[in-house]
Amino acid sequence: xxxxxxxxxxxxxxxxxxxxxxxxxxxxxxxxxxxxxxxxxxxxxxxxxxxxxxxxxxxxxxxxxxxxxxxxxxxxxxxxxxxxxxxxxxxxxxxxxxxxxxxxxxxxxxxxxxxxxxxxxxxxxxxxxxxxxxxxxxxxxxxxxxxxxxxxxxxxxxxxxxxxxxxxxxxxxxxxxxxxxxxxxxxxxxxxxxxxxxxxxxxxxxxxxxxxxxxxxxxxxxxxxxxxxxxxxxxxxxxxxxxxxxxx
Amino acid sequence: xxxxxxxxxxxxxxxxxxxxxxxxxxxxxxxxxxxxxxxxxxxxxxxxxxxxxxxxxxxxxxxxxxxxxxxxxxxxxxxxxxxxxxxxxxxxxxxxxxxxxxxxxxxxxxxxxxx
Amino acid sequence: xxxxxxxxxxxxxxxxxxxxxxxxxxxxxxxxxxxxxxxxxxxxxxxxxxxxxxxxxxxxxxxxxxxxxxxxxxxxxxxxxxxxxxxxxxxxxxxxxxxxxxxxxxxxxxxxxxxxxxxxxxxxxxxxxxxxxxxxxxxxxxxxxxxxxxxxxxxxxxxxxxxxxxxxxxxxxxxxxxxxxxxxxxxxxxxxxxxxxxxxxxxxxxxxxxxxxxxxxxxxxxxxxxxxxxxxxxxxxxxxxxxxxxxxxxxxxxxxxxxxxxxxxxxxxxxxxxxxxxxxxxxxxxxxxxxxxxxxxxxxxxxxxxxxxxxxxxxxxxxxxxxxxxxxxxxxxxxxxxxxxxxxxxxxxxxxxxxxxxxxxxxxxxxxxxxxxxxxxxxxxxxxxxxxxxxxxxxxxxxxxxxxxxxxxxxxxxxxxxxxxxxxxxxxxxxxxxxxxxxxxxxxxxxxxxxxxxxxxxxxxxxxxxxxxxxxxxxxxxxxxxxxxxxxxxxxxxxxxxxxxxxxxxxxxxxxxxxxxxxxxxxxxxxxxxxxxxxxxxxxxxxxxxxxxxxxxxxxxxxxxxxxxxxxxxxxxxxxxxxxxxxxxxxxx
Numbered sequence: 001x002x003x004x005x006x007x008x009x010x011x012x013x014x015x016x017x018x019x020x021x022x023x024x025x026x027x028x029x030x031x032x033x034x035x036x037x038x039x040x041x042x043x044x045x046x047x048x049x050x051x052x053x054x055x056x057x058x059x060x061x062x063x064x065x066x067x068x069x070x071x072x073x074x075x076x077x078x079x080x081x082x083x084x085x086x087x088x089x090x091x092x093x094x095x096x097x098x099x100x101x102x103x104x105x106x107x108x109x110x111x112x113x114x115x116x117x118x119x120x121x122x123x124x125x126x127x128x129x130x131x132x133x134x135x136x137x138x139x140x141x142x143x144x145x146x147x148x149x150x151x152x153x154x155x156x157x158x159x160x161x162x163x164x165x166x167x168x169x170x171x172x173x174x175x176x177x178x179x180x181x182x183x184x185x186x187x188x189x190x191x192x193x194x195x196x197x198x199x200x201x202x203x204x205x206x207x208x209x210x211x212x213x214x215x216x217x218x219x220x221x222x223x224x225x226x227x228x229x230x231x232x233x234x235x236x237x238x239x240x241x242x243x244x245x246x247x248x
Numbered sequence: 249x250x251x252x253x254x255x256x257x258x259x260x261x262x263x264x265x266x267x268x269x270x271x272x273x274x275x276x277x278x279x280x281x282x283x284x285x286x287x288x289x290x291x292x293x294x295x296x297x298x299x300x301x302x303x304x305x306x307x308x309x310x311x312x313x314x315x316x317x318x319x320x321x322x323x324x325x326x327x328x329x330x331x332x333x334x335x336x337x338x339x340x341x342x343x344x345x346x347x348x349x350x351x352x353x354x355x356x357x358x359x360x361x362x363x
Numbered sequence: 364x365x366x367x368x369x370x371x372x373x374x375x376x377x378x379x380x381x382x383x384x385x386x387x388x389x390x391x392x393x394x395x396x397x398x399x400x401x402x403x404x405x406x407x408x409x410x411x412x413x414x415x416x417x418x419x420x421x422x423x424x425x426x427x428x429x430x431x432x433x434x435x436x437x438x439x440x441x442x443x444x445x446x447x448x449x450x451x452x453x454x455x456x457x458x459x460x461x462x463x464x465x466x467x468x469x470x471x472x473x474x475x476x477x478x479x480x481x482x483x484x485x486x487x488x489x490x491x492x493x494x495x496x497x498x499x500x501x502x503x504x505x506x507x508x509x510x511x512x513x514x515x516x517x518x519x520x521x522x523x524x525x526x527x528x529x530x531x532x533x534x535x536x537x538x539x540x541x542x543x544x545x546x547x548x549x550x551x552x553x554x555x556x557x558x559x560x561x562x563x564x565x566x567x568x569x570x571x572x573x574x575x576x577x578x579x580x581x582x583x584x585x586x587x588x589x590x591x592x593x594x595x596x597x598x599x600x601x602x603x604x605x606x607x608x609x610x611x612x613x614x615x616x617x618x619x620x621x622x623x624x625x626x627x628x629x630x631x632x633x634x635x636x637x638x639x640x641x642x643x644x645x646x647x648x649x650x651x652x653x654x655x656x657x658x659x660x661x662x663x664x665x666x667x668x669x670x671x672x673x674x675x676x677x678x679x680x681x682x683x684x685x686x687x688x689x690x691x692x693x694x695x696x697x698x699x700x701x702x703x704x705x706x707x708x709x710x711x712x713x714x715x716x717x718x719x720x721x722x723x724x725x726x727x728x729x730x731x732x733x734x735x736x737x738x739x740x741x742x743x744x745x746x747x748x749x750x751x752x753x754x755x756x757x758x759x760x761x762x763x764x765x766x767x768x769x770x771x772x773x774x775x776x777x778x779x780x781x782x783x784x785x786x787x788x789x790x791x792x793x794x795x796x797x798x799x800x801x802x803x804x805x806x807x808x809x810x811x812x813x814x815x816x817x818x819x820x821x822x823x824x825x826x827x828x829x830x831x832x833x834x835x836x837x838x839x840x841x842x843x844x845x846x847x848x849x850x851x852x853x854x855x856x857x858x859x860x861x862x863x864x865x866x867x868x869x870x871x872x873x874x875x876x877x878x879x880x881x882x883x884x885x886x887x888x889x890x891x892x893x894x895x896x897x898x899x900x901x902x903x904x905x906x907x908x909x910x911x912x913x914x915x916x917x918x919x920x921x922x923x924x925x926x927x928x929x930x931x932x933x934x935x936x937x938x939x940x941x942x943x944x945x946x947x948x949x950x951x952x
Contacts, residue, residue: 002924005929011936031299032298033298037555051306062425064500073334074484078477083341166383180373192426201306232344268927335510349521
């Protein structure tokens with residue numbers, strides 16, 4: 001180990017540690033009752049008939065943050081697609097069919113529909129109960145990959161036309177942006193939740209545009225995760241270097 | 249009134265930094281970066297906690313019946329988690345390409361860019 | 364009008380999403396044209412908003428207007444500096460897209476639009492960061508900007524150095540961003556707010572008679588660490604040469620021309636809005652911290668720049684040196700300093716992007732950006748590029764009437780005293796290095812220099828274009844010419860300096876106004892820098908032995924070890940140094 005680096009690490013680490021500990025001692029006590037923004041957010045969520053305050057923060061009060069967050073996911077997927085493309089000295093090989101132990105196969109195929117439905121449920125109830133587009137999207141996307149465990153890569157590829165998922169990802173992003181811009185066209189503001197009635201508290205259609213934005217995010221996350229995993233799996237299973245050496 | 253949970257976040261952050269600086273494997277380094285990030289989750293959620301508080305979700309609870317934890321930090325943490333996951337994916341894709349182009353993922357052996 | 368500000372983010376993102384959705388079926392020309400139109404539209408919107416930014420606009424996204432001064436929404440600001448940075452980012456993206464018109468040989472199969480889409484997302488992210496008035500929102504767009512930049516830096520996956528530089532970039536910048544988020548969490552704990560102005564007021568209200576405490580100091584250090592990593596201040600700068608030297612040329616134009624400067628802009632915005640009050644960090648401490656780090660950055664960048672042979676890496680170090688100068692100018696906290704830096708930054712963006720564009724022509728023609736390997740090879744051809752490279756070098760030195768010269772002169776006057784020497788030296792040395800490259804590569808002057816032991820060579824690069832293009836596309840010549848003309852216009856256009864100064868001072872500087880115009884000492888100093896640069900270049904070419912690397916520069920070069928662990932350790936040291944520099948105000952009050 002490089003001696004200079006250890007010295008730097010010791011000095012920098014000690015300095016930062018002292019600073020952070022001193023700051024922690026000045027923080028308000030753990031569990032304190034002063035949360036001005038949080039209290040306002042709860043009131044605002046109730047005023048717009050959104051039962052899950054966090055969904056209201058994510059898709060209404062601070063929907064613009066979620067726009068950035070969604071774009072990060074979109075950009076990272078696009079980046080991974082570009083970075084994990086076939087290089088000039090690589091080609092695609094047909095994946096070998098794999099032997100799967102029977103209990104694994106049975107369990108995976110049994111759980112698959114359950115996981116898929118759970119994912120969709122979590123997305124749909126985003127504005128009512130804990131969960132939402134991000135969480136449910138990941139569950140739904142993972143469900144599909146049980147096919148890879150239960151059958152083989154070829155089976156997964158058949159239910160996973162990548163082009164469709166990439167397009168869905170992009171269209172979900174577009175619909176979020178268009179819903180945002182509709183606010184400007186309606187004369188209020190970007191991403192303003194004033195287009196739709198707020199509905200009855202604690203029902204699926206409550207919250208104005210919250211369920212729509214939530215659904216767009218659910219679609220985006222589910223397809224983005226599928227595309228992302230597909231490119232990593234391709235690297236592991238399909239893409240080989242020209243000279244016969246397998247990829248690491 | 250105590251502040252003990254907060255230094256946990258500081259500890260996690262510095263541990264991650266130590267791991268990053270001394271890492272011998274880039275995959276491990278990306279993992280260490282995720283450790284640094286988890287410090288931010290801990291800090292945010294600790295900041296938003298309220299004694300006796302429950303989740304700010306009213307599907308099965310009357311508004312005003314119980315104290316609530318801060319919903320804003322929870323939303324921030326969710327954003328943070330998504331950011332972390334995507335950055336990790338992108339960095340791992342880069343590590344994969346480094347492994348192919350350089351034949352190693354040991355930062356000690358990657359010394360082309362220097363001076 | 365203010366309702367349209369968020370569209371600066373939404374339009375490019377929408378363009379990118381549509382490109383990805385249709386990317387499989389679009390011919391390349393259609394994809395690039397779409398990207399160009401969307402980017403141009405955003406730039407036009409940014410300019411229109413900029414023209415309407417007096418008095419400064421604010422917009423509550425989602426229409427959450429404050430009730431009794433309290434809002435749950437996100438604030439975006441539409442003042443001169445914010446919209447100016449957004450316009451600069453948009454115009455440079457437009458230039459980079461025009462430059463890359465015929466640049467890359469084969470876009471990834473089936474995905475013709477992916478490079479263009481990434482560039483559009485980058486544009487949206489930079490605009491979003493520029494107009495952010497909410498600290499967490501600034502973090503989100505900061506991360507978006509970083510994520511796209513990592514992917515774009517590693518775009519040439521066949522190039523071993525590119526993927527390595529991109530990973531270093533990714534790890535160091537992400538760590539900086541997480542430090543910034545820790546700082547935001549501390550500020551939220553203290554004030555319970557996220558909008559920058561509200562946090563500032565919250566800090567003032569919470570500060571007792573003792574003034575700011577350790578929590579304020581820690582949050583200041585953590586937030587600034589993130590921003591200074593982006594701004595590549597010493598000792599957070601190590602990632603920048605590794606990343607900028609390996610990124611595709613059009614991306615370099617954006618990284619060096621505007622992304623790094625956005626870090627400095629962030630420092631200005633965050634200090635002015637969050638920490639400038641009585642509950643924040645005292646002005647003397649900020650000045651001490653920024654001026655010290657800025658001067659160190661300028662000197663380090665200039666010295667390292669001089670000893671490079673990899674042309675893109677040389678330009679990257681010159682960016683480090685110039686950001687150091689910007690930080691010094693911002694650090695003195697005077698309206699003149701802010702105005703000078705704003706003009707300097709605009710001029711520098713044009714000059715630096717043009718220089719990178721010229722380096723891209725060399726890379727296309729000769730498959731190399733190595734000063735030694737290219738010695739004399741471009742003699743007699745590429746005349747236009749040669750002239751532009753030399754003119755760019757002079758612009759970098761701050762030769763009047765370039766915008767860089769106007770900005771530098773005003774900043775020098777604001778900073779005053781011994782720091783004038785730093786300004787003259789840093790700009791002359793970096794420009795001297797560029798002129799030296801011009802003399803050797805385009806004119807073939809002097810003997811061919813020998814190899815040093817500890818350096819990065821620019822040979823054996825994978826070409827970015829499929830073999831040398833039959834002839835250089837006109838766009839690759841026109842774009843740098845336009846950029847240089849723009850840098851000239853910043854200094855020459857009558858009233859432009861005053862306009863910039865007014866809009867900067869309206870947004871910050873405590874309402875004080877300063878004028879921005881040419882002065883005799885400023886012009887003389889600019890000419891002196893340019894002459895010094897020419898002399899240095901002439902000396903280097905004719906007497907290589909006299910300016911060879913002396914012994915004392917070797918340890919400095921050895922610090923740039925290429926090891927990501929070292930850079931992380933330096934980041935921690937940098938945070939500690941920042942804390943130590945700002946500490947006296949906390950102890951003394």
